[in-house]
Amino acid sequence: xxxxxxxxxxxxxxxxxxxxxxxxxxxxxxxxxxxxxxxxxxxxxxxxxxxxxxxxxxxxxxxxxxxxxxxxxxxxxxxxxxxxxxxxxxxxxxxxxxxxxxxxxxxxxxxxxxxxxxxxxxxxxxxxxxxxxxxxxxxxxxxxxxxxxxxxxxxxxxxxxxxxxxxxxxxxxxxxxxxxxxxxxxxxxxxxxxxxxxxxxxxxxxxxxxxxxxxxxxxxxxxxxxxxxxxxxxxxxxxxxxxxxxxx
Amino acid sequence: xxxxxxxxxxxxxxxxxxxxxxxxxxxxxxxxxxxxxxxxxxxxxxxxxxxxxxxxxxxxxxxxxxxxxxx
Numbered sequence: 001x002x003x004x005x006x007x008x009x010x011x012x013x014x015x016x017x018x019x020x021x022x023x024x025x026x027x028x029x030x031x032x033x034x035x036x037x038x039x040x041x042x043x044x045x046x047x048x049x050x051x052x053x054x055x056x057x058x059x060x061x062x063x064x065x066x067x068x069x070x071x072x073x074x075x076x077x078x079x080x081x082x083x084x085x086x087x088x089x090x091x092x093x094x095x096x097x098x099x100x101x102x103x104x105x106x107x108x109x110x111x112x113x114x115x116x117x118x119x120x121x122x123x124x125x126x127x128x129x130x131x132x133x134x135x136x137x138x139x140x141x142x143x144x145x146x147x148x149x150x151x152x153x154x155x156x157x158x159x160x161x162x163x164x165x166x167x168x169x170x171x172x173x174x175x176x177x178x179x180x181x182x183x184x185x186x187x188x189x190x191x192x193x194x195x196x197x198x199x200x201x202x203x204x205x206x207x208x209x210x211x212x213x214x215x216x217x218x219x220x221x222x223x224x225x226x227x228x229x230x231x232x233x234x235x236x237x238x239x240x241x242x243x244x245x246x247x248x
Numbered sequence: 249x250x251x252x253x254x255x256x257x258x259x260x261x262x263x264x265x266x267x268x269x270x271x272x273x274x275x276x277x278x279x280x281x282x283x284x285x286x287x288x289x290x291x292x293x294x295x296x297x298x299x300x301x302x303x304x305x306x307x308x309x310x311x312x313x314x315x316x317x318x319x
Binding site: 087209 | 259264265266269270273280281284290291292294295296298303305306307310314
């Protein structure tokens with residue numbers, strides 16, 4: 001039977017990777033539609049190869065680190081990563097920061113590429129844009145997989161979630177050939193921010209030697225607690241926005 | 249050197265957007281770790297303390313961001 005920790009790792013990796021894959025796809029589509037598919041696919045393929053080498057090189061090193069130290073350090077990194085996503089998602093949900101718009105990002109990227117000349121150098125630069133985009137978003141996917149999976153040997157489950165998300169986004173991109181603007185990116189980032197922060201607190205506890213009540217089920221309780229905190233923050237900030245608007 | 253600096257900035261950017269939030273969260277983790285390792289705090293209470301500390305750091309960061317940006 002699949003444990004709660006494995007299901008949570010798979011779910012967190014799927015959702016987090018989905019968001020990152022959508023961002024990478026937006027960049028590849030922008031390059032492909034404005035400069036041609038050759039530089040776009042070459043850049044994306046080279047980035048995927050670089051990611052595979054990076055993962056293959058770093059993966060075995062994880063086995064050399066004592067498990068408590070791994071849980072502790074991964075927990076600390078997850079907390080930083082999760083808080084960063086959560087902060088942005090809360091500010092966006094409360095209307096304090098503009099929502100991320102894939103159509104807008106796509107248009108900006110295309111415009112920037114269109115400004116380049118028609119020479120061969122422009123294709124190289126376009127390929128580099130695709131390479132950098134896929135590599136950066138891919139590094140985040142690799143980190144999410146390692147971070148949610150490494151603490152308990154669940155990298156396989158997390159990797160499965162990430163692969164499914166990337167395959168789904170790639171398939172959607174092939175079918176619609178437009179940026180996936182209808183993806184509720186902020187809601188996904190909010191959920192993933194909550195899950196990563198909760199995982200971080202759980203792993204820090206494990207690394208410090210805490211015996212969590214209910215063992216793995218404690219993750220669910222921590223997710224709920226962090227989620228309630230984040231939702232309350234959104235409600236409070238929205239109220240403050242309304243109060244400010246009413247006072248004008 | 250320029251490429252290395254850019255790569256470092258990108259990696260740091262994965263974890264840190266608001267330096268204050270990152271610093272307070274790390275401080276909470278560091279203080280709790282010291283207390284747990286010195287035997288002054290039970291690990292479970294320490295883990296809950298990390299959660300509380302990070303919650304406070306996030307709340308402070310949100311308040312600051314709200315004051316900076318007018319809707």
